[in-house]
Amino acid sequence: MIDEKTARQAVIRAADELFYTRGVQAVGMDAVRTAAGVSLKRIYSLFSSKDELIVAVLHHRTAVWDSGLASASQRATSARERILAIFDFLDAWFREPDFRGCAFINTHGELGASSTAVADAVREQKRSFQEYVAHLVADAGAPAALAPQLAILAEGAQTTAAIAGTPDAARDARAAAETLLDVATGRPR
Amino acid sequence: MIDEKTARQAVIRAADELFYTRGVQAVGMDAVRTAAGVSLKRIYSLFSSKDELIVAVLHHRTAVWDSGLASASQRATSARERILAIFDFLDAWFREPDFRGCAFINTHGELGASSTAVADAVREQKRSFQEYVAHLVADAGAPAALAPQLAILAEGAQTTAAIAGTPDAARDARAAAETLLDVATGRPR
DNA sequence: TACAGTAGAGAACGATCGTTCTCCGCGCAA
DNA sequence: TTGCGCGGAGAACGATCGTTCTCTACTGTA
The missing domain is CATH 1.10.357.10 (Tetracycline Repressor, domain 2)
Structure with missing residues (x-):
């Protein structure tokens, strides 16, 4: 498994690109999962909610x-x-x-x-x-x-x-x- | 029943205020119905979709x-x-x-x-x-x-x-x- | 080999939303 | 009065989404 820091970066980078091109609310967490290649479970262990992910992206x-x-x-x-x-x-x-x-x-x-x-x-x-x-x-x-x-x-x-x-x-x-x-x-x- | 023009205005005005204060996607058509006092059926006879209502509001x-x-x-x-x-x-x-x-x-x-x-x-x-x-x-x-x-x-x-x-x-x-x-x-x- | 722990894939859950449908009551013509 | 059409209230439907849960596969150890 990739380490926490790398996973965090992958999620943030993928979410950033998706949010920017499509809008935040138009992007589901499933799309972030697919783009980042990080399981949903892992994402929710790194960020407690989508809101927290959004703030991290900002x-x-x-x-x-x-x-x-x-x-x-x-x-x-x-x-x-x-x-x-x-x-x-x-x-x-x-x-x-x-x-x-x-x-x-x-x-x-x-x-x-x-x-x-x-x-x-x-x-x-x-x-x-x-x-x-x-x-x-x-x-x-x-x-x-x-x-x-x-x-x-x-x-x-x-x-x-x-x-x-x-x-x-x-x-x-x-x-x-x-x-x-x-x-x-x-x-x- | 109120006439079409009045109903249109009531819906647009109610939607405008709701959209502006809460954001467009955060406001459901139900909230527009309640605020405007116009039934959903009527709203959808005046506007074919929420998207069209948004444009009318703009x-x-x-x-x-x-x-x-x-x-x-x-x-x-x-x-x-x-x-x-x-x-x-x-x-x-x-x-x-x-x-x-x-x-x-x-x-x-x-x-x-x-x-x-x-x-x-x-x-x-x-x-x-x-x-x-x-x-x-x-x-x-x-x-x-x-x-x-x-x-x-x-x-x-x-x-x-x-x-x-x-x-x-x-x-x-x-x-x-x-x-x-x-x-x-x-x-x- | 047997086993414990962990992580991933994705099904499942509950909520919400846009849109449509059903049912009921009212006004009106004969 | 009786039947009919129309409009309103809101239930229902199908889809989507955030979040959680389950099951399975794999790793490392003795």
Whole structure:
């Protein structure tokens, strides 16, 4: 038998992909079992309920998002560039063929009203992102009020790209972010 | 018996409220029946399936949204003011006690992957909003590229307010919109 | 070989949901 | 008054889903 850690990862990864492409409620635990190659009994020994699995999947998504963002800002040499790198990161993501919007927003729309655990996990991810942006804004020497504005642009780009199906939303948001950054830091335009 | 039009409205209104507060999939047709006071048989003579009812509810929401937006921009005397009125409209909405995010975004997250009819209805609403913004931007004499930026701000404000639970998102988005408008129209700052 | 313990496959269970059907009561024409 | 058609209430049906249970096969040990 495979060890617990490997089994957990297999279940989370399989569930993540299924939930993201089909929606959480549309995926039964049987489908997770088949995709992960882990028996139902084992799954329920690793996660006490589907709700707990969903939360684990969201935490996994948070980690993936964080590391993706970190590696996207790798080449940036200034806070300003790191901020704009967020939108380049979104741009690349939106163009992936299986892009289906932000999993956190989708899951919140699906279960935010009925599961507080899910709502909390989603809220925590968004809070952490806002904090990340706030740090970059401070590093760039811009007023703190700029941070929520940039975060709103990033959120709006994600929903727009998901619903309208236009990856251009990332470029539009990036252009707006640049303007806001320039004005906030007194850069000549 | 009440006439068809009244029955339709009663069902749509009841379903709208239930779907919005609890999520679409969490609400059974029985709950709609009870809330609307219309028998199941009647409901299924008015709508051939739950999916069709969902689409009807979305269309109803679109009409409510459009008229709300129109009345919010009533007092505005310029295109610039009409643009900013969008964010004041959002602000008032976010502060309503039963605000639970944008129903279109939520429903898309819930059913966009499984029902193309739902996805289409949501996409159409967003497209219509973008068109509305584009007209205002043209009237304001700003470059067309500003329109998607403002639309993204409005979308981002909605998801941010819904998930973080902070109505301030409308004010943040409004401030960003003002900056973008000023820059785009060459207004002194 | 005999046996104990464990894990997997999938049947089973109970609940729920979308949809349809049955039965009953009411209004109306002759 | 009698028969008839129609609509409402909700029971019934079939499917699905989350969760648990049963049975079987396999491993390691003496």
